[in-house]
């Protein structure tokens with residue numbers, strides 16, 4: 001599994017924002033706002049904790065709502081990890097609301113407001129169902145924190161930039177520190193939005209940091225635990241993927257990027273990743289090697305820097321997961337075989353796995369609305385947008401190639417990125433864009449295959465000179481489409497086999 005998940009809290013915040021009085025809205029938009037966090041490791045009884053002190057600009061009404069972590073990536077009741085939430089600034093009070101993750105705070109108007117709380121997760125790393133590694137981890141040796149799961153903040157607009165200061169105090173001298181905004185900086189001054197602050201990863205402790213400069217831009221890999229590969233091997237693999245994908249998008253602008261790796265604590269074979277701003281996090285099991293599935297996971301997560309990152313989805317984003325996850329699957333596999341990160345055999349094996357899992361899925365004909373309803377709590381449903389999007393991308397690529405003009409899906413994807421960056425990604429905007437490249441009605445295809453859930457059958461009988469489509473009997477009169485490599489041709493002329501993917 002590899003998912004990009006954002007909190008559904010944003011919808012709730014939006015509703016609250018609308019419910020504020022017009023004067024509060026006016027005041028908040030005309031004050032230059034600041035927010036600063038101070039983080040300090042501590043202990044509470046036998047538990048390792050983190051003391052967080054937050055100072056922010058109060059508004060002219062002297063009232064704000066404080067938003068606590070609630071739900072992220074299928075993890076519930078995250079506010080239960082917060083204890084000892086107290087006001088620190090003078091004449092400041094914090095009161096309950098009917099919602100356990102929202103507090104009312106009152107203070108003298110236009111003053112700086114300070115609160116303090118203790119992050120005290122009670123969890124020890126262990127095999128738990130679901131993606132429990134998304135929950136805040138605070139241990140004597142390290143911490144691993146996703147912004148959405150541990151930061152309390154005033155209920156400000158998610159998309160307005162403000163000045164933020166992060167201070168990391170009293171860390172053990174040997175600890176390293178890395179987050180979505182920098183590495184080994186105990187004081188960070190940033191200009192960012194609340195959305196960016198929350199959609200970020202923060203780690204510290206016994207992580208081993210590897211730094212690379214790629215075309216003048218810094219990429220860090222922060223690793224803890226022991227693995228079947230060396231830190232340098234993983235860092236080299238990540239660097240190859242970063243360069244190949246930035247080359248594809250012709251976008252080498254980002255000055256900083258971070259990849260983190262911890263043990264998932266799950267049973268062997270559980271690979272997972274999730275992307276954040278300027279970063280992604282990996283969760284592996286101890287026997288994981290640098291093999292095709294891990295290379296695919298890394299390529300997938302980094303591709304989200306654009307698809308789902310710089311190409312912003314319209315809410316509810318679950319309805320376009322077929323594109324943000326499924327097309328990301330397609331391009332991760334394509335770019336890996338194109339750049340030689342995986343072999344042609346590994347490419348076909350990965351694609352055949354998708355075809356097999358999709359065609360034998362009991363839920364493959366679910367509608368997009370049904371998928372959205374069950375995505376977060378039914379694993380076989382959560383895989384569907386990945387499968388369907390990749391198979392639709394494969395078909396669209398074949399259809400574009402059959403038309404005059406010599407285009408392919410990769411070119412259509414790049415022109416999507418080059419258009420107006422502020423336009424949100426929605427089913428409608430995608431239909432409008434890809435219609436320019438495809439014969440027939442793209443809108444109609446999206447309705448049938450995505451909205452209604454009609455089964456997607458591969459259109460491409462060939463993928464280049466050496467790969468053909470066949471059907472494998474899987475019993476009960478059922479046949480599954482599978483691609484096959486002509487191994488004689490692959491040995492005699494390997495570059496001809498790869499030409500199709502360039």
Ligand SMILES: [Zn+2]
Nearest residue numbers: 002003004325
């Ligand atoms: Zn993903």
